[in-house]
Amino acid sequence: MGAVTAFGPVAEHERTRVLLEAAIGRLVELVGGIGDLEVPSGVPVWSVGDVGAHLAAVYLAYGTAVPGERHGEAAGRIDWDALPAVREGTFGARIAAVNALSVGLVAGAERKRLGVILAERGAAFLRDSAGLAPDTPVPAPWYGPGRTVPLAAATGLMLSETLVHGLDMARGIRRPWALAPEEASLVIGQAMVTMMPLALDAERAKGVRIAFDLALKGGPRLAVVVEDGAATVTRDPAPRPYDCRITADPVAFLLVSFGRVPVWKAVTLGRMRAGGRRPWLATRLNRLITAP
Structure with a gap:
């Protein structure tokens, strides 16, 4: 597959x-071949079934958040206001609370239908979001009160969750699960532009001023600027001075960002490297912008 080489919002969203x-479809096929959902997954403390249940909750959350006519599972919507950490906590605390809730939403005998549930909810999101503009606001209260994300970011996030958690499940049952460069590039270009500023650790970022030039092989290119407790991420930015340039294979960057591959391994394999005036600052990016 080819990677993303130019930013055409509508075409890129449709490709995503x-x-x-x-x-x-690959995920549903994988789940259908799992005999024991209680085996450990690639996520500490979660079984393969827990990962699948979490994914089912993600699909439900985004599927019921898409603007317009709803189909089906309205009764299954989550009461986000009932979670104090979601209303009041930091980004990390909110995500931890949502993750803890998500694992129990598909439990017991219902997990035997996990593949069917994932197929139905995934199809519902794609059906109900079809034809909407990429910049359509999608409510995302799990990220904070009143928070919305563009539909393009929501679609990219659905793809990232499917890819990364599909890998977690595949690792648990020792089956292959490939991530293509184009898939990773689209996640980075569609979703991470929105999510990186939200995931900034504001306490660690206090007093910090660093401009990162993030160049992914085949695209996209991002300017990630951390300045005194806030972050901005710009897609295909105009020329400007940077403190550090990070050049990376998109799959490696995605897996390092989500904590599935250690940065030292990506560097050793030649899939990530740092340059620029202050290349040693590259290691700070993962500490400032944390994995969800």
Whole structure:
């Protein structure tokens, strides 16, 4: 597959939808071949079934958040206001609370239908979001009160969750699960532009001023600027001075960002490298912008 080389919002969003549909199909096939959902996954303390249940909750959350007519599972919506950490906590605390809730939403005998649930909810998101503009606001209260994300970011996030957690499940049952460069590039370009500023550790970022030039092989290119407790991420930025340039294979960057591959391994394999005036600052990016 080719990688993302230019930013055409509508075409890129449609391509993300195509790859999401294909990834959901691969995921459902993987789940259908799992005999024991209680085996450990690639996520500490979560079983393979827990990971699948979490994914089902993600699909439900985004599927019921898409603007317009709803189909089906309205009764399954989550009462986000009932979670104090979601209303009041930091980004990390909110995500931890949501993750803890998500694992129990598909439990017991219902987990035997996990593949069917994932297929139905994934298809519902794609169906109900079809034809909407990439910049359509999608409510995302799990990220904070009143928070919305563009539909393009929501679609990219659905793809990232499917890819990364599909890997977690595949590792648990010792089966292959491939991530293509185009898939990773689309996640980075569609979702991470929105999510990186939200995931900034504001306490660690106090007093910090660093400009990162993030160049992914085949695209996209991002300017990530951390300045005194806030972050901005710009897609395909105009020329400007940077403190540190990070050049990376998109799959390696995605897996390092989500904590699935250690940065030293990506560097050793030649899939990530740092340059620029202050290359040693590259290691600070993962400490400032934390994995969800």
